[in-house]
Amino acid sequence: MLQRYLWKLLPKPQRAFLLGRLSVVDRQVVNKSLSACVVFPKAFQQHGCLFIHVPKCAGSSVCEAMFDGWRPGHLPLYWYQEQFPQQFATAWKFAFVRDPLERAYSAFAFLRGNELSGRDQAAQQLVRQYRDFDDFVLRWVHPHNISRQLHFAAQTDFLTDSLGHLALDFIGYQEHLQRDFQLVCEQLGLASQLPHVNSSRQRQPMPAREFCTARTRRLVKRAYQRDYELLGYE
Numbered sequence: 001m002l003q004r005y006l007w008k009l010l011p012k013p014q015r016a017f018l019l020g021r022l023s024v025v026d027r028q029v030v031n032k033s034l035s036a037c038v039v040f041p042k043a044f045q046q047h048g049c050l051f052i053h054v055p056k057c058a059g060s061s062v063c064e065a066m067f068d069g070w071r072p073g074h075l076p077l078y079w080y081q082e083q084f085p086q087q088f089a090t091a092w093k094f095a096f097v098r099d100p101l102e103r104a105y106s107a108f109a110f111l112r113g114n115e116l117s118g119r120d121q122a123a124q125q126l127v128r129q130y131r132d133f134d135d136f137v138l139r140w141v142h143p144h145n146i147s148r149q150l151h152f153a154a155q156t157d158f159l160t161d162s163l164g165h166l167a168l169d170f171i172g173y174q175e176h177l178q179r180d181f182q183l184v185c186e187q188l189g190l191a192s193q194l195p196h197v198n199s200s201r202q203r204q205p206m207p208a209r210e211f212c213t214a215r216t217r218r219l220v221k222r223a224y225q226r227d228y229e230l231l232g233y234e
């Protein structure tokens with residue numbers, strides 16, 4: 001309560017300046033922590049779990065199947081650890097991840113081709129400035145930029161605890177989505193079917209690695225080096 005009060009005492013330009021110095025994931029943490037509603041989600045309590053929703057990694061489909069469409073937002077693991085230490089200690093923690101190149105292309109195609117709400121329009125305007133995915137990666141996908149944009153933030157920014165460790169009980173891979181989703185359901189005692197939602201309308205029918213240039217693959221690997229290393233995509 002005191003933190004929220006002191007934060008609101010700051011003039012809006014100063015608040016905007018301070019938030020602008022943070023990564024997009026940390027900005028979400030600050031905004032959520034200073035909101036009026038900070039409670040451990042009922043959906044997680046009900047299932048005894050904690051799901052970290054990484055953007056463009058089938059999270060919307062998982063939420064539709066497991067939580068009747070309720071979505072937790074894209075809050076990182078460390079936020080739950082610090083806000084709810086007791087629930088964090090006992091919850092079965094899981095997430096889904098994806099090859100960083102395929103994820104970057106999926107986000108690009110989603111923003112470029114779909115009709116989106118107001119909060120995503122700035123990101124949509126961003127990607128539409130570039131000729132194609134190769135041009136976008138060459139001119140924009142760099143470590144500093146991706147940390148400022150939610151759709152392209154590194155997956156490990158969401159998945160690590162306060163010490164920078166992958167403190168999850170299970171990591172599912174989109175490359176084996178149906179298999180890994182069933183493993184989650186077995187663990188939690190659920191009988192759910194995984195729908196396909198939030199797809200990209202204008203994406204190529206083939207994997208990104210088959211049509212993008214070698215330079216694009218190299219630049220994506222450089223920008224997402226930690227994801228490649230920690231998530232086993234080397």
